[in-house]
Each structure stands twice: as structure tokens, then as C-alpha cells.
Amino acid sequence: MINGLFDIDFRLQKLDQNGDPLVQLNAIVPWEQFRTTFSQLRDKPRKSTAGRKPFDVILMFKILVLQSLYNLSDDQMEYQIADRLSFMRFLNLQLDDRVPDAKTIWLFRDDVTKAELTKTLFEQFDRYLRDNGFAAKKGQIIDASIVSAPKQRNTREENKRIKDGEEIEEWDESKRRQKDTDARWAKKNNVNYYGYKNHVSTDVKYKFIRDYEVTDASVHDSQVFEQLLDPNNSSGGVWADSAYRSEKSLLLLKEHNYYEHLQRKGTRSNQLSEREKQGNHTRSKIRSRVEHIFGIMAMRAGNLLMRCIGLKRTRTKIGLRNLSYNLTNFARLKNAAC
Numbered sequence: 001m002i003n004g005l006f007d008i009d010f011r012l013q014k015l016d017q018n019g020d021p022l023v024q025l026n027a028i029v030p031w032e033q034f035r036t037t038f039s040q041l042r043d044k045p046r047k048s049t050a051g052r053k054p055f056d057v058i059l060m061f062k063i064l065v066l067q068s069l070y071n072l073s074d075d076q077m078e079y080q081i082a083d084r085l086s087f088m089r090f091l092n093l094q095l096d097d098r099v100p101d102a103k104t105i106w107l108f109r110d111d112v113t114k115a116e117l118t119k120t121l122f123e124q125f126d127r128y129l130r131d132n133g134f135a136a137k138k139g140q141i142i143d144a145s146i147v148s149a150p151k152q153r154n155t156r157e158e159n160k161r162i163k164d165g166e167e168i169e170e171w172d173e174s175k176r177r178q179k180d181t182d183a184r185w186a187k188k189n190n191v192n193y194y195g196y197k198n199h200v201s202t203d204v205k206y207k208f209i210r211d212y213e214v215t216d217a218s219v220h221d222s223q224v225f226e227q228l229l230d231p232n233n234s235s236g237g238v239w240a241d242s243a244y245r246s247e248k249s250l251l252l253l254k255e256h257n258y259y260e261h262l263q264r265k266g267t268r269s270n271q272l273s274e275r276e277k278q279g280n281h282t283r284s285k286i287r288s289r290v291e292h293i294f295g296i297m298a299m300r301a302g303n304l305l306m307r308c309i310g311l312k313r314t315r316t317k318i319g320l321r322n323l324s325y326n327l328t329n330f331a332r333l334k335n336a337a338c
Contacts, residue, residue: 012085012089020086020089021328021331022066022086022087022089022090023089023090024331024332024335025090025327025328025331026089026090027331028330028331028334028335029327029330029331030128031058031061031062032058033124033128034058034061034121034124034125035057035058037117037120037121037124038057038058038061038117039057040115040117041057041108041111041112041115041117042054042057052098055100055104055108059091059092059093059100060100060104060105060108062090062091063077063081063091063100063105063108064105064108064109064112064320065320065323065324065327066080066081066087066090066091067105067320068317068320068321068323068324069324069328073102073307074102074103074105074106075102077102077105078099078100078101078102078105081093081099081100082099109313109316110313112316113312113313113315113316118315118316118319118320118323119319121319121323122212122319122322122323122326125323125326125327126208126210126326129206129208129326129330130232134206134208134330134333135232135234136203136205136206136208136210136230136232136233136234137203137204137205137206137233137234137235138203138204138205138233138234138235138237139203139204139233139235139236139237139238139239139259139261139286140201140202140203140204140210140229140230140233140235140237140238140239141201141202141203141204141238141239141240141286141287141289141290142199142200142201142202142225142228142229142238142239142240142244142290143199143200143202143221143240143241143287143290143291143294144197144198144199144200144221144224145197145198145200145294146186146188146193146195146196146197146198146217147195147196147197147198147217147305147306147314147318148193148194148195148305148306149180149183149194149195149196149305149306149314150180150305150306151194152179152180152183152194154179162181163184177309178309179309180309180310181310182196182216182310182311182314183195183196183216183217183306183314184216184217184218184219185217185218186217186218193217194217195216195217195306196214196215196216196217196306196311196314196318197214197215197216197217197219197221198212198214198318198321198322199212199213199214199215199221199224199228200212200228200290200293200322201228201229201230202289202290202293203230203233204235204237204239204286204289206329206333207289207290207292207293207329208326208329208330209293209322209325209326210230210232210233211227211228211230212228212318212319212322213227213228214311214314214315214318214319216311220243221240221241221243221244222243222244222246222248222249225240225244225249225252226252229256229258231256235259236257236258236259237258237259237261238253238258238259238260238261238262239261239262239283239286239287240261240262240263240287241262241263241287242262242263242264242265244262245262245263245264245265249262250262261283261286261287262283263280263283263284263287264276264279264280293325296325297321297325
């Protein structure tokens with residue numbers, strides 16, 4: 001079959017009619033502002049001038065964003081770029097352009113991990129938001145979501161040694177590379193999970209993630225409560241579920257002049273009064289906004305299982321996921337304002 005001169009244009013127009021969200025994302029997000037941050041990855045002296053030049057850093061960054069939004073593996077990402085017109089257009093690639101392969105994508109993300117750039121990129125975009133009319137307002141919501149990792153088939157003895165911080169010397173190098181010794185078990189609503197936690201602080205008005213921390217799943221939510229508090233929010237209100245409520249956290253909020261809106265939890269011996277139940281219901285109307293964020297991430301990407309090994313790489317993956325959410329939320333708000 002011979003393609004006509006305008007066949008691709010017609011297909012792209014059809015995508016536009018159906019509302020391709022990547023068009024708005026591409027047009028509204030200030031991609032070039034990230035170039036300076038990535039420049040350090042290209043400052044390494046080349047051993048030779050021979051061979052192909054490396055792919056543009058903004059192109060590679062946009063690939064990581066796509067990967068985060070759709071939860072694609074490196075191999076799937078390579079295939080989808082070559083297969084989907086919407087992805088090619090988002091990346092400004094033509095049909096005859098070279099497409100980064102899976103190994104190239106992995107190496108670029110690994111460079112980002114080694115340089116610890118993810119949090120820098122996240123904070124850079126948050127400053128952009130604050131400078132362009134999206135400062136954090138009306139209080140903040142703090143919550144955490146478990147991100148599952150592939151379960152490890154270790155013996156009980158191996159798990160105990162890993163938990164104690166020991167290295168399993170009996171494992172050969174190839175086996176050690178495939179073992180995630182940083183992930184941990186946690187129980188939530190009587191269900192056991194294995195993996196990590198994405199702790200976030202979001203603003204009430206715009207629902208942007210303003211800060212985040214990544215830990216293994218066993219770390220209690222309250223342990224990162226203080227470091228997620230945003231002093232730049234225009235309001236002193238802090239919303240969180242009952243996992244964060246303790247004498248220590250209440251004293252902390254009072255000392256820093258925050259208004260606490262933490263959910264209360266009753267027990268068999270000390271059940272909540274009707275007034276306390278009503279207070280929980282009122283607070284949940286605001287607090288549920290952070291659940292919407294986690295829900296959007298899951299709805300877009302489907303199964304959010306981590307495809308990397310170790311806390312450092314997981315921090316990069318989850319950080320990119322949080323940043324990608326903020327990028328799409330910014331595009332949505334800007335488009336709604338037009």
C-alpha cells in the first residue's frame with residue numbers, strides 16, 4: 001500500500017478531534033527551561049568525535065515523562081514511540097527519524113539517578129509554578145501511597161539477614177543484581193504489601209504535589225510528616241488521615257502555628273462521639289483531594305508495579321511520576337483558563 005502525501009496529517013487531525021492530551025502537554029509545558037539542569041549529563045568529554053551524537057536531552061526527558069504517564073517498560077517505550085503517531089508528534093519525531101532504543105532510555109534514566117537530578121527537576125518546576133500564578137494556597141494535604149515491587153523469592157533466613165542490613169555473600173553477582181534488598185513489607189487494611197511508599201504533600205487549591213519523599217513500605221507515614229510540611233503555603237491548615245495523629249505531631253503543628261485538620265480514630269474502648277464523626281466527615285471532603293491524585297496516577301498507568309531494583313532507582317521512578325503528574329495538571333489548569 002502506498003501512503004498518500006497527506007495521510008499522516010489526516011490521521012493526526014483525527015487524533016486532535018478525539019482530544020489527544022499530549023498536544024496540550026507539549027504546547028503548554030515550558031520544556032526548554034529544563035535544558036540547563038540536564039546539561040551536566042552532557043558535560044562529559046567524548047573519547048572520540050566518531051559515531052552518532054547523543055540524543056537531545058529534552059527529547060530523552062520527554063520520553064521519561066511518557067514512560068511515567070503510561071507506566072511503560074523500556075522495551076515497550078521503544079516500541080510505542082515507533083508505533084504511535086501521537087508519541088512521535090509529542091517527541092517531534094518524523095517517520096524517518098532515529099528512535100532511542102530501550103538500552104539508551106535505560107542509560108539516560110540511570111544517568112539521571114546517579115546525578116540525583118529528579119528532585120532538582122521537581123523543585124525547579126515547583127518554582128516555575130509559584131512564579132507563574134500557581135503558588136500553594138488554602139492549606140496542604142499530606143498522605144502516602146504504597147507502590148508495589150515484585151516479591152522476592154528469598155528464604156526466611158535470607159530475609160532476616162537482609163532486614164538486619166547484611167549482604168548475602170552466597171549470591172553471585174548476576175543474582176545480586178536481580179535482588180531488591182531495599183523494598184520491605186507493610187500491612188494496610190489487613191492486606192500485606194511489598195515495596196515502597198510515595199509520601200506527598202499537596203496544596204488544597206490547585207492539587208499540585210509540592211514535595212515528596214520515597215521510602216520503603218515499612219516506614220510509618222508519620223515518620224516523614226515534619227519534612228513534608230510546606231511553610232510557603234498561604235494557609236496554615238494541614239489535613240491528613242488518622243495515621244499522622246499523635247501527641248508529637250499535634251505539638252509540632254502547634255509550635256509552628258499550623259491549624260490541624262487530622263482525622264480522628266476511635267477504638268473499642270474509646271469510640272468517637274457524633275461530633276467527632278461529623279468532624280471527620282467535614283475534614284475528609286478536603287483530604288480526599290490527595291486520593292484523587294493517587295487515583296489519577298493509577299488510572300492513567302494501570303498497574304503501578306515498580307520495574308526497577310533498589311531505593312535509588314525507585315526514587316527516580318516515583319519522582320518522575322510525581323513530576324509528570326504536576327506537568328499534566330499544569331497543562332489541564334492552563335487549558336481550562338483559556
